[in-house]
Amino acid sequence: MKFLFIFAHPDDETVACAGTIRQLSQAGHRVELLLATDGGAGEVSRQSRPQLKKLGSVKALRRQELNTVGRHLGIANVKYLEYEDGQITNQDVWGGMLLSIIDHLDAARPDFVITFDHSGWYFHLDHVGTSIATTLAVHQAGHRPRGLLLSHFRPDQRKWRYVFADHQPITHRVLVTDTQHKLAATKLHASQDLRIPRRFINKKGSHYELYQLVFAGRTAAKALAESGIFSPVENGK
Numbered sequence: 001m002k003f004l005f006i007f008a009h010p011d012d013e014t015v016a017c018a019g020t021i022r023q024l025s026q027a028g029h030r031v032e033l034l035l036a037t038d039g040g041a042g043e044v045s046r047q048s049r050p051q052l053k054k055l056g057s058v059k060a061l062r063r064q065e066l067n068t069v070g071r072h073l074g075i076a077n078v079k080y081l082e083y084e085d086g087q088i089t090n091q092d093v094w095g096g097m098l099l100s101i102i103d104h105l106d107a108a109r110p111d112f113v114i115t116f117d118h119s120g121w122y123f124h125l126d127h128v129g130t131s132i133a134t135t136l137a138v139h140q141a142g143h144r145p146r147g148l149l150l151s152h153f154r155p156d157q158r159k160w161r162y163v164f165a166d167h168q169p170i171t172h173r174v175l176v177t178d179t180q181h182k183l184a185a186t187k188l189h190a191s192q193d194l195r196i197p198r199r200f201i202n203k204k205g206s207h208y209e210l211y212q213l214v215f216a217g218r219t220a221a222k223a224l225a226e227s228g229i230f231s232p233v234e235n236g237k
Contacts (some may be wrong), residue, residue, distance in 0.1 A: 002029070005021065006130060008126040010069075013069075043193070149214070172211045
């Protein structure tokens with residue numbers, strides 16, 4: 001099967017879905033990634049500044065990092081919608097971005113699409129916009145995927161405790177036991193500060209990556225079960 005992950009920036013795929021992506025690839029499924037931006041407005045760590053100077057731009061640096069991560073996780077294809085990092089507007093979401101994602105869905109013809117939950121994980125507007133545009137596109141594209149999955153990820157609970165309810169509407173989860181490959185992927189995004197997800201991985205060890213099936217054809221649940229990766233969850237627990 002083909003799984004298309006649609007996110008906003010390089011490293012989004014790693015923070016919440018690296019374990020899923022690697023397992024899908026290892027199981028023989030095709031994984032593709034579509035990004036709204038190349039993360040060109042991101043801050044760059046001190047250790048990556050020599051490479052930034054060599055490449056000449058944050059965009060080039062982050063694309064290079066993602067290419068390396070893609071090989072590490074087994075992502076078969078990476079494409080960009082070429083929006084500017086941090087500048088996605090409401091007009092984009094309901095206009096050009098929506099149409100571009102529809103075109104991509106019709107060309108790529110994925111079995112499943114995976115994107116942010118509608119909170120964008122922590123209300124990052126690029127994330128929220130990408131989630132909305134992707135959800136609309138799945139419903140409007142000529143090609144109908146078997147299902148749309150929303151990725152649920154919670155950052156540091158101490159900082160965001162007042163935002164999130166205790167209950168998450170989770171329908172499926174992926175058990176990540178090979179945490180070293182996920183940790184390695186976070187480190188390959190060397191220009192970015194990913195201390196929080198690394199701290200989570202180191203503290204938890206084996207853990208679940210969480211998903212909500214929000215759009216499903218008749219064969220979606222069966223196909224997810226047959227993937228060998230996704231397990232159904234009862235009552236979001």
